[in-house]
Amino acid sequence: MDKKSSSQQRRESLGARSRKRVREILGTAREVFGEKGFEKATMVEIAQRLGTSEATIFTYFGSKRELCMEVLRRWYYEISADLEREVPLVNGFRARLHFVIRKHLMHLIEEGTGICALVLSEGRNVDEEFSDLITDIKRRYTSPLMAALVAAQKSGEIRRDIPLRLMRDMVYGSMEHILWSHIYSGFLADVDLTASRLSDMLWRAFMPPDQPAEALAQLHAEVADALHRYEQNEAEK
Amino acid sequence: MDKKSSSQQRRESLGARSRKRVREILGTAREVFGEKGFEKATMVEIAQRLGTSEATIFTYFGSKRELCMEVLRRWYYEISADLEREVPLVNGFRARLHFVIRKHLMHLIEEGTGICALVLSEGRNVDEEFSDLITDIKRRYTSPLMAALVAAQKSGEIRRDIPLRLMRDMVYGSMEHILWSHIYSGFLADVDLTASRLSDMLWRAFMPPDQPAEALAQLHAEVADALHRYEQNEAEK
Amino acid sequence: MDKKSSSQQRRESLGARSRKRVREILGTAREVFGEKGFEKATMVEIAQRLGTSEATIFTYFGSKRELCMEVLRRWYYEISADLEREVPLVNGFRARLHFVIRKHLMHLIEEGTGICALVLSEGRNVDEEFSDLITDIKRRYTSPLMAALVAAQKSGEIRRDIPLRLMRDMVYGSMEHILWSHIYSGFLADVDLTASRLSDMLWRAFMPPDQPAEALAQLHAEVADALHRYEQNEAEK
Amino acid sequence: MDKKSSSQQRRESLGARSRKRVREILGTAREVFGEKGFEKATMVEIAQRLGTSEATIFTYFGSKRELCMEVLRRWYYEISADLEREVPLVNGFRARLHFVIRKHLMHLIEEGTGICALVLSEGRNVDEEFSDLITDIKRRYTSPLMAALVAAQKSGEIRRDIPLRLMRDMVYGSMEHILWSHIYSGFLADVDLTASRLSDMLWRAFMPPDQPAEALAQLHAEVADALHRYEQNEAEK
DNA sequence: TATGAATGAGGGTTCATTCAT
DNA sequence: CATGAATGAACCCTCATTCAT
Numbered sequence: 001m002d003k004k005s006s007s008q009q010r011r012e013s014l015g016a017r018s019r020k021r022v023r024e025i026l027g028t029a030r031e032v033f034g035e036k037g038f039e040k041a042t043m044v045e046i047a048q049r050l051g052t053s054e055a056t057i058f059t060y061f062g063s064k065r066e067l068c069m070e071v072l073r074r075w076y077y078e079i080s081a082d083l084e085r086e087v088p089l090v091n092g093f094r095a096r097l098h099f100v101i102r103k104h105l106m107h108l109i110e111e112g113t114g115i116c117a118l119v120l121s122e123g124r125n126v127d128e129e130f131s132d133l134i135t136d137i138k139r140r141y142t143s144p145l146m147a148a149l150v151a152a153q154k155s156g157e158i159r160r161d162i163p164l165r166l167m168r169d170m171v172y173g174s175m176e177h178i179l180w181s182h183i184y185s186g187f188l189a190d191v192d193l194t195a196s197r198l199s200d201m202l203w204r205a206f207m208p209p210d211q212p213a214e215a216l217a218q219l220h221a222e223v224a225d226a227l228h229r230y231e232q233n234e235a236e237k
Numbered sequence: 238m239d240k241k242s243s244s245q246q247r248r249e250s251l252g253a254r255s256r257k258r259v260r261e262i263l264g265t266a267r268e269v270f271g272e273k274g275f276e277k278a279t280m281v282e283i284a285q286r287l288g289t290s291e292a293t294i295f296t297y298f299g300s301k302r303e304l305c306m307e308v309l310r311r312w313y314y315e316i317s318a319d320l321e322r323e324v325p326l327v328n329g330f331r332a333r334l335h336f337v338i339r340k341h342l343m344h345l346i347e348e349g350t351g352i353c354a355l356v357l358s359e360g361r362n363v364d365e366e367f368s369d370l371i372t373d374i375k376r377r378y379t380s381p382l383m384a385a386l387v388a389a390q391k392s393g394e395i396r397r398d399i400p401l402r403l404m405r406d407m408v409y410g411s412m413e414h415i416l417w418s419h420i421y422s423g424f425l426a427d428v429d430l431t432a433s434r435l436s437d438m439l440w441r442a443f444m445p446p447d448q449p450a451e452a453l454a455q456l457h458a459e460v461a462d463a464l465h466r467y468e469q470n471e472a473e474k
Numbered sequence: 475m476d477k478k479s480s481s482q483q484r485r486e487s488l489g490a491r492s493r494k495r496v497r498e499i500l501g502t503a504r505e506v507f508g509e510k511g512f513e514k515a516t517m518v519e520i521a522q523r524l525g526t527s528e529a530t531i532f533t534y535f536g537s538k539r540e541l542c543m544e545v546l547r548r549w550y551y552e553i554s555a556d557l558e559r560e561v562p563l564v565n566g567f568r569a570r571l572h573f574v575i576r577k578h579l580m581h582l583i584e585e586g587t588g589i590c591a592l593v594l595s596e597g598r599n600v601d602e603e604f605s606d607l608i609t610d611i612k613r614r615y616t617s618p619l620m621a622a623l624v625a626a627q628k629s630g631e632i633r634r635d636i637p638l639r640l641m642r643d644m645v646y647g648s649m650e651h652i653l654w655s656h657i658y659s660g661f662l663a664d665v666d667l668t669a670s671r672l673s674d675m676l677w678r679a680f681m682p683p684d685q686p687a688e689a690l691a692q693l694h695a696e697v698a699d700a701l702h703r704y705e706q707n708e709a710e711k
Numbered sequence: 712m713d714k715k716s717s718s719q720q721r722r723e724s725l726g727a728r729s730r731k732r733v734r735e736i737l738g739t740a741r742e743v744f745g746e747k748g749f750e751k752a753t754m755v756e757i758a759q760r761l762g763t764s765e766a767t768i769f770t771y772f773g774s775k776r777e778l779c780m781e782v783l784r785r786w787y788y789e790i791s792a793d794l795e796r797e798v799p800l801v802n803g804f805r806a807r808l809h810f811v812i813r814k815h816l817m818h819l820i821e822e823g824t825g826i827c828a829l830v831l832s833e834g835r836n837v838d839e840e841f842s843d844l845i846t847d848i849k850r851r852y853t854s855p856l857m858a859a860l861v862a863a864q865k866s867g868e869i870r871r872d873i874p875l876r877l878m879r880d881m882v883y884g885s886m887e888h889i890l891w892s893h894i895y896s897g898f899l900a901d902v903d904l905t906a907s908r909l910s911d912m913l914w915r916a917f918m919p920p921d922q923p924a925e926a927l928a929q930l931h932a933e934v935a936d937a938l939h940r941y942e943q944n945e946a947e948k
Numbered sequence: 949t950a951t952g953a954a955t956g957a958g959g960g961t962t963c964a965t966t967c968a969t
Numbered sequence: 970c971a972t973g974a975a976t977g978a979a980c981c982c983t984c985a986t987t988c989a990t
Contacts, residue, residue, distance in 0.1 A: 039276035043981065053955050058982065092461040162434055169414035170407070170438065177410030181402055197399055201407065205442035280964060290972045301964060513750035517985060527951045538985060609895070636908055639892060644881070644912065647888030651880035658846075671873055675881065679916035698803040706800070754960065764976050775960065
């Protein structure tokens with residue numbers, strides 16, 4: 001709270017040019033942290049890629065750790081905000097699952113998985129202070145899916161005898177490994193296809209063991225619901 | 238290939254006492270790398286736990302990286318050898334899947350997941366030299382499961398329309414995330430139960446879909462999709 | 475003499491508003507240097523407390539050191555001017571001594587001893603340039619007491635067989651240590667009482683010894699010394 | 712307790728060469744810290760004067776601060792041990808005071824006052840951990856004089872209406888200023904003479920205001936005591 | 949005149965690695 | 970074969986100082 005004050009406070013008063021600089025630094029830092037991981041990334045490399053000196057970075061961020069956390073925070077913020085807004089608009093668990101998976105895969109293919117891996121592998125061995133932040137980030141990031149899982153359990157779309165945590169780990173774990181394979185082999189031709197296959201399989205995995213009737217009833221309810229909403233819309237015109 | 242040769246060769250021609258020394262060093266190194274990760278582990282700490290000096294370790298291993306790789310190699314060798322021998326003895330894909338998952342989870346719970354995390358987080362950003370080794374290690378490690386998948390596809394126990402790689406990633410990815418959750422929360426009360434649940438769900442995921450239910454699911458998906466698009470259109474008006 | 479000239483000259487020709495700015499800066503700098511000492515004080519902190527930027531300070535003062543010196547110069551100027559005016563008005567050495575001591579202690583207790591410590595701990599290791607300034611500052615500061623000592627020696631109020639420098643060092647050294655004790659323990663309940671006690675003791679110390687008591691003391695010392703030597707001789711046998 | 716372990720523990724096992732190295736480092740560090748003060752002293756300078764690299768120093772001392780503390784500890788240990796042994800052997804407060812002052816001045820003339828000043832000026836603004844050490848060092852260092860003061864108060868040799876702390880500050884403060892003067896002016900021709908003058912004046916300062924009779928009685932008592940001891944010694948032969 | 953921004957120069961500290969004994 | 974000791978090379982971080990605007 002005291003040691004960082006100088007650089008910290010300077011950043012508070014961000015002029016227009018300043019804000020741009022912050023973005024540049026975060027962009028480059030994201031690259032480097034993503035490629036190298038936290039430990040192997042060096043401030044000097046980030047600075048060099050930016051074409052500035054290390055000191056400049058410390059003008060905006062109090063420490064390497066802080067910079068990295070901000071990178072993570074923003075990265076997750078972007079996708080989390082999207083998911084929180086969009087997932088609830090999708091109807092039915094299966095569609096939601098597919099939506100989340102597709103979004104996640106596409107986002108990661110573009111951005112690289114480095115940043116994502118950071119959250120996993122750097123999460124431990126970190127000062128209490130940041131450990132909390134990471135926990136928050138992860139919670140928020142996975143919460144749209146968790147909410148979908150909760151809803152689906154309630155509606156009977158998925159099994160009720162499995163902890164949600166386990167399902168969540170299956171979803172994110174599968175995707176992560178897929179992306180690792182992609183990185184190593186450079187092979188992941190069709191993201192859409194992969195997303196469809198994965199969500200299909202996971203949906204089957206989560207589906208209540210033997211309930212075609214259940215599924216039919218669910219479909220009926222959804223159609224009825226949609227019609228109801230549709231009619232209300234028409235009435236209001 | 239040249240730099241290592243000296244220590245490598247030194248290690249080749251070892252007496253009985255020396256072989257014991259190597260084992261001791263590897264054992265301690267496994268502990269430390271597992272607890273701290275590659276970057277945060279230090280040669281001093283390994284040496285201290287061993288009760289010797291750092292220089293002694295360098296008598297047997299050419300570098301920190303080389304030591305770490307040997308640790309990984311042996312760790313995976315052990316479990317791989319087990320799996321290669323035992324998996325074929327198990328009958329039926331479902332049982333094999335459960336066997337592999339249970340073995341993996343139990344092994345990691347016992348040994349700490351550190352070693353496992355190493356392979357994943359250290360796998361990238363490594364000199365070309367070691368990158369190949371890691372690829373080999375992983376290939377061998379997953380090969381019993383791959384073989385089981387191949388057999389199961391042939392026998393019709395699992396779907397034939399999904400790349401094996403994708404299934405493999407689901408298996409290992411899920412387990413990995415489960416273990417990370419475990420590390421963070423310290424919570425994984427019943428390994429057996431988790432193994433059963435996970436293998437059950439993955440088995441369902443891989444199982445060939447039965448046709449009527451499949452048709453229903455397809456319909457469901459299409460209706461849901463149509464509704465979604467329709468509603469978005471309405472919203473944008 | 476050359477490096478400073480630019481900012482020095484800039485400071486010479488100042489409007490009324492600027493003169494006020496200089497005072498503000500010096501006030502804040504005094505605070506910060508007092509609290510932290512020269513090394514630990516930073517220009518950023520001074521600027522922040524002022525609500526301006528570091529660059530502004532450099533508009534008025536050529537360097538951190540120069541600023542600090544100006545702080546010291548002014549601090550000592552104030553008290554020196556007071557002392558030069560007031561001490562001669564006090565009659566008798568004893569009263570003068572008490573006056574100087576009391577003034578010094580009170581001034582330092584109020585202002586924090588930081589500034590004072592600066593002169594002592596920063597006095598050495600300073601560019602030749604500033605070393606002279608410090609010598610001057612201190613000479614002027616102690617000169618009222620020195621004058622009083624000279625007068626008192628002439629009038630016979632104090633011993634003539636002791637160098638003035640020695641007496642001066644006793645006065646200021648005692649006070650300094652008292653103040654350090656105060657800083658450490660936070661304890662110096664009654665400044666007036668301490669000033670009285672200290673001036674009383676120092677006065678006795680400086681007072682010409684009355685002869686019979688002196689003779690007795692001399693005897694005492696000689697006997698004690700003889701005994702000591704005698705006993706050591708005995709012990710070594 | 713964790714961060715320092717590597718270098719700390721290596722120092723525990725000091726071989727013969729190692730112990731010598733430690734002494735060399737401490738010697739050079741004493742010089743540099745004495746000349747420059749803690750802040751301005753740099754590890755690189757210490758290393759250069761030693762003809763080694765900075766890393767070598769960190770092999771033996773965990774941090775700059777730790778090194779400095781060890782310097783102080785040893786410096787004070789030497790003189791404190793001497794004083795504790797010798798002061799009680801001296802009889803009578805006046806002689807003891809003279810003894811302490813002479814010893815102190817001589818020691819400091821030889822070694823420079825830099826180290827001594829460190830204790831004063833670096834004492835504050837320091838981690839709690841070291842603050843305690845400094846307090847201990849100072850307590851131990853001044854305790855022989857304090858004990859002498861206590862005894863003298865009890866025996867009536869010195870005033871009872873003055874806090875011991877105040878007297879102690881007068882003794883050490885005076886000496887310190889004398890030494891500063893010496894350093895600046897290079898002038899302190901006759902240490903013995905200065906010691907005599909200073910102890911004489913301080914003795915007068917501390918002496919009970921008006922008691923030639925008291926002093927006489929005291930002398931009588933001491934002579935009687937000495938005779939008594941002398942006779943006992945004779946009897947034991 | 950004022951300042952937001954940038955940075956060169958350096959400081960303390962760490963650690964894998966080497967080498968003489 | 971073992972090791973105590975030494976160190977080069979980095980790394981993170983700080984801060985007085987400069988300069989374009």
